[in-house]
Amino acid sequence: MIRKHIRFYGWVQGVGFRWRARHAADLVGAVGWVRNESDGSVSMEIQGTEEEIDRVILMIEQGSYVRIESMDVRTVPTEPDEHGFRIR
Structure with missing residues (x-):
């Protein structure tokens, strides 16, 4: 089990990104959160296996209108008591 903080850049706001992230995380069983940032990027912390995170x-990315141009990814400590995936 790992947890990653990911910052997404590109066409990621106003295109259903956060909804897709929550739906995908729910489907694969990952937990965490996603939120829009004031600079037009989207931040996400997601916890699961490497494969689950990659699938999310x-x-x-497969959704219409979303275009991820770059990502900043770092590993952060897991949160063992977290349940579900939230849009912030």
Whole structure:
């Protein structure tokens, strides 16, 4: 089990990104949160296996209108008591 903080840049706001992230995380069983940032990027903390996290990102990218141009990714400590995936 790992947890990553990911900052997404590109066409990521106003295109259903956060909804897709929550839906994808729910489908694969990952937990965490996602939120829009004031600079037009989107931040996400997601916890699960490496494969689950990769699947969530692929599912987000497959959506219409979303175009991820770059990502900043760092590993952060897990939160063992977290349940579900929230839009902030």
